Amino acid sequence: MSGEEQTDRAPASAGLDGLIKTIRGAGLNNTGLLVLWPLILVAFAIAMPGSFLQLGTVQSMMFQLPELGLLSLAMVIPLISGGLNLAIIATSNQAALLMVWILSTQIPAGADPTTMGLWIAIALLAGLLLCIIIGLVTGLLVAVAGVHPILVTLGTMTLIGGISIYTTRGTTLSGLPEPILFISNGTIGYLPLSFILFVLVAFAIHILLTRMPLGIRIHMAGSNLNATRYSGVSTNAVLIWVYVLSSILCWMAAVVMMARFNSAGADFAESYLLITVLAAILGGVDPYGGRGRISGLFLALLILQTIASGFNLLRLSPQLTLACWGLILLLVIALKRFWEWRTERRTQG
Amino acid sequence: MPKIALGTETALLLIIVLAAIFFSLGSPYFLTIPNFVDLVEAYAVTTILAAGVFVVLVSGGIDISFAATASVAQYVAAVAASRYGADPFLTIAIACVVGFVLGAANAFLTYYLRVVSIIITIATSSIYYALLIHFTGGSEIYDLPAWWKTRIVLARWDFAPGEFARLTLPIVVMVVVVIITHLIMTSTRIGRQVYALGGNPESAKRLGVRVLGVQLFVYGYLGVLAGLAGFIQAHRVGQAIPTAKAGTELNVLAVAILGGASLVGGLGSMPGVILGVLLLAILQNGLNLLGVSSYFFQVVIGLVILVSITLTALAERRRNRPRLRSVA
Amino acid sequence: MSETAAPLLELHHISKHFGGTTALDDVSWEVAEGEVHCLIGENGCGKSTLIKIVSGVYDPEPGGSIAFSGNAHSALSPHSAKALGIEVIFQDLSLFPNLSVAENIAAGYASGFAFAPVDRKAMRQRALAAMERAGAQLPLDAPVGTLSISQRQLVAICRGLASSARLLFMDEPTASLTRHEVETLFASVRRLKTQGVSIVFVSHRLEEILEIADRVTVIRDGRKVATLPAREADTDRLSELMTGEAITDELLPPPPASEGPPVIEISGLGRPGEFENVSFAVRKGEVLGITGLLGAGRTELALTLFGMRRPRTGSIRIAGEAVTLRSNADALMHGIAYVSEDRLALGLNLTQSIADNVAITMLSRLRNAWGQVPARARQSLAEIWVERLGVKTQSVRNPVLTLSGGNQQRVSIAKWLATSPRLLILDSPTVGVDVRNKKAIYSIIRALSAEGVAVILISDEVPEVYLNAHRVLHMRGGRVAGEYVPATSSRHAIAEAVYA
Secondary structure, three states: OOHHHHOOOOOOOHHHHHHHHHHHOOOOOHHHHHHHHHHHHHHHHHHOOOOOOOHHHHHHHHHHHHHHHHHHHHHHHHHHOOOOOOOHHHHHHHHHHHHHHHHHHOOOOOOOHHHHHHHHHHHHHHHHHHHHHHHHHHHHHHHHHOOOHHHHHHHHHHHHHHHHHHHHOOOOEEOOOHHHHHHHHOEEOOEEHHHHHHHHHHHHHHHHHHHOHHHHHHHHHHHOHHHHHHOOOOHHHHHHHHHHHHHHHHHHHHHHHHHHHOEEOOOOOOOHHHHHHHHHHHOOOOOOOOOOOHHHHHHHHHHHHHHHHHHHHOOOOHHHHHHHHHHHHHHHHHHHHHHHHHHHHHHHO | OOHHHHHHHHHHHHHHHHHHHHHHHHOOOOOOHHHHHHHHHHOHHHHHHHHHHHHHHHOOOOOOOHHHHHHHHHHHHHHHHHHHOOOHHHHHHHHHHHHHHHHHHHHHHHHHHOOOHHHHHHHHHHHHHHHHHHHHOOOOEOOOOHHHHOOOEEEEEEEEOOEEEEEEHHHHHHHHHHHHHHHHHHHEHHHHHHHHHHHOHHHHHHOOOOHHHHHHHHHHHHHHHHHHHHHHHHHHHOOEOOOOOOOOHHHHHHHHHHOOOOOOOOOOOHHHHHHHHHHHHHHHHHHHHOOOOHHHHHHHHHHHHHHHHHHHHHHHHHHHHHHHHHHO | OOOOOOEEEEEEEEEEEEOOEEEEEEEEEEEEOOOEEEEEOOOOOOHHHHHHHHOOOOOOOOOOEEEEOOEEEOOOOHHHHHHHOEEEEOOOOOOOOOOEHHHHHHOOOOOOOOOOEOOHHHHHHHHHHHHHHHOOOOOOOOEHHHOOHHHHHHHHHHHHHHOOOOEEEEEOOOOOOOHHHHHHHHHHHHHHHHOOOEEEEEOOOHHHHHHHOOEEEEEEOOEEEEEEEHHHOOHHHHHHHHHOOOOOOOOOOOOOOOOOOOOEEEEEEEEOOOEEEEEEEEOOOOEEEEEOOOOOOHHHHHHHHOOOOOOOEEEEEEOOEEEOOOOHHHHHHOOEEEEOOOHHHHHOOOOOEHHHHHHHHHHHHHOOOOOOOOHHHHHHHHHHHHHHOOOOOOOOOOEHHHOOHHHHHHHHHHHHHOOOOOEEEEEOOOOOOOHHHHHHHHHHHHHHHHHOOEEEEEOOOHHHHHHHOOEEEEEEOOEEEEEEOOOOOOHHHHHHHHHO
16 A cells, blocks of 8 residues: 555656655655554553553544544545635534534524424534635635635634634534534444444545545645646536535534534634644655555554643643654654665665 | 835725724714824834834735744743843844844755745644744743833823823834834845846746745844843843743734735735724724724634635736737 | 857766766866857756756766866865856756845855845846846846846846856756747856856757857767767757757648538637637548647637637537537537646646546546545556556556656656547647657657647647647747748748747
């Protein structure tokens, strides 16, 4: 799976080599992560003999993974298209606010299951619709204005967050009906429902990106937007799809998040924003666009979650977890760079 | 300087004048010197940080770890001053040196790992912050020495009873930083090297520009300014708060970009960045005076960013069209 | 002539190997003072290695030596090469688009104390002096990004002069210039020559070489094949020396007879300011050449036929039916394909695999019942075309940027041939392509013509359209200025009309 990235290349001129280097610079591949993850598992297993590798630990990891996982997926698609979506958290929060507002204020007390089901459906649809609209507007701005997505989504992030703060006056909304909460705390067998949902969504995105025409166009647009347009691809449509998809994933994250916290607020999970980028880069997504795999992202998320759970069990502060994540990213980039440097020296003889 | 930046500056100035006229019609207090001076002081820390971010943007990089750097530098200096009785000069020096070291770390990592600086600084930002919160437990330092907490007024003008303007330390530091940054960027070798590197990194290397040296300057300078900003921030609020600047990264970045700095590097000017800060400051202050809920302010910033980038993009497109034809 | 002048640069027995490949093999070469010396050879023949050795980027292997104005050096560093007055103008010009002309020409702030002030006055004077020497007129304060390509070329030359260059290497300076701009450039070159500056000129355009050079050196497979005075050479001779094979000038055989309406017929097509009132028809198997200076509206016309611009006037008929092309996807549906002149920026996604570059135009057609296009399907499609066009690669999964320039160009053509077009528009397909690969592209055109594909071949080079088209349209200022049939008119008649 990871073999094709490191294929031998013909001896090239120094300029070409430089280009390859820049392009490959942050494109890490999965092999490293496949080695790293077991190492971390073993390290924790040794540090906590008997208590780390337990069903309970694994299950709690699976409970925690989906939020960050879905948000990271929402970040990875724009990254592969050569952009970035800084508005994912703001979008999620706003969708969650809308859904929680509907669910907590519109359902009459003692409603029968049908009414409740209807309102839950309305709430979910409203949230989805909101996210689709946000995605459409973002995509249009990126495609038509031709502005770098960092700028556009910096603007939409501020605007969406501002609207959420203004409408809630900075307060949080809470009070969700029981069936919704099941999304985050329910299990099927040993597997948490939210984890199953996440894996299914991740797999669907993987299929989309590797086998569907849209996914291939997203990769191509990410590596060279103009060349893709000259190839008969409507890149505007591709970019709009990218941000709509990203926003739909934000909606899924919103559903999982509100069910988990039983509430929603304008400033929830803000610290996740940069962590999704960190996870994506760790997972081998090229920050310049055009390259990235869902399998890599999945591995990266597993590594991050393992560290978080392990540190938690060792009673180390969540801050140390964050520091460790940052260090792991730097470490993996450095190892990759070292490996590149060695192959370079070998081919240049 | 490039015409493009000039265009942005003129446009910004126009919008600022319009906004100022609008707000002064709504509130007589708006266009008064005391209000303006208060405004400048309130935005002094943001401007100092924006000056540093602007330098990094011109070099073609993006740094979002400066808020973490400012917090770390502020805290270390606060510990030195309150626990070990460091004197003012030593305290400021400590803040700046800590800032420089953390900035330099970004420069080394970006240079040797050859990864876009935004990725590196996301990583270092989380490391700096996390370690700071871990070791401090997130607790503030209240017992700063008196010399640090006391407001320093260098000049005072009285206009009417209760209406006065004061020239305070943050304003002076801000003005000095802005002037120095402007001079460095327009008239020194290193400043022009920063523009050259941002404009065409490959050619800059061929011309013998030492990339590591320029990056050390750029990230180190931002680090020093972040340390200084941390010091001023503590001076204004009278305490050192580990999380004080958390979450301001993207706002400061937005201000610099609003002022005409480009994400791809090589463009922008200090006056433009100041106009960017001024626009946001005037909007916030004006809306405040008009009695608009402060919760609404972020909506306005968002709209300003979106409108300005869209207008700039459209203007750029119009500018490019005749050029294509004139080549013919 | 300067053949008698003292040599400024002398190379003796220079060799250079990279791993197992030989880049330069025992090359001895000299450039006289005040001489225009052209260096030619196919891509990968060792020209650029030679330039890099002289400019100090690479060290020659032991046994070789370099002498500059009589002083011997075993090797040069980039710094010492500069100090001697050796300047290289790379193909990308290495300019700073965001900085002013004056700064680009005369900014010497790479060394010295970093915080020292920049002396703008002295800088402007140095820039003016350099412009004076080159006979260039440039706006000193304009950002270089707003200049035309030829003006940028002059900026790069002036920069070389400002650092008192005695030997100026120019790597394919004319590749993206119009004929008029080439003349401006040549005027500067001649002016420098009279001032005793030596110029080494690398180019693929043999006719221009013969026009400007005093002497020509041909390199093939890392060896110097010959150095000969330009007036004793002609293009056939040079091609022969470069490839080691004789080049035959054969006119394109006539197209296969075809019935029915032309593949494409346009009448009165126009976009004010770009091109106006253009009418022509192309039949099956016919190759229509369009020549004229860059900026004559050729590319704009091609983009209009490809659906990327909307015509303001006139009509397009495809196979007899009037059509409106709203996008290039529309054009693609009608069987129109367009190979862009700028293959690096617009023709290829360099970092993506060869397979995906070929398949991108075919994604909708390759879909299986599930709406998917599995990697295998993309790869098999690409493998067919890699084989058919002779692209040299180990795997179609390799990124396009691992290929050589000529092979990249083939991929950029393959992605369009894969769509089995009725009409293929080739926009300057041989720019920056060496002789051998040019020949390959010409034989692709011939094969397509024989298969009945209509081809529009756009090119600056009159000989190219003369030999590879059935009819040649000459465009000037957005209008069709003349039509020629190579079978009945001479190439000089066309060349005179175009360059007049």
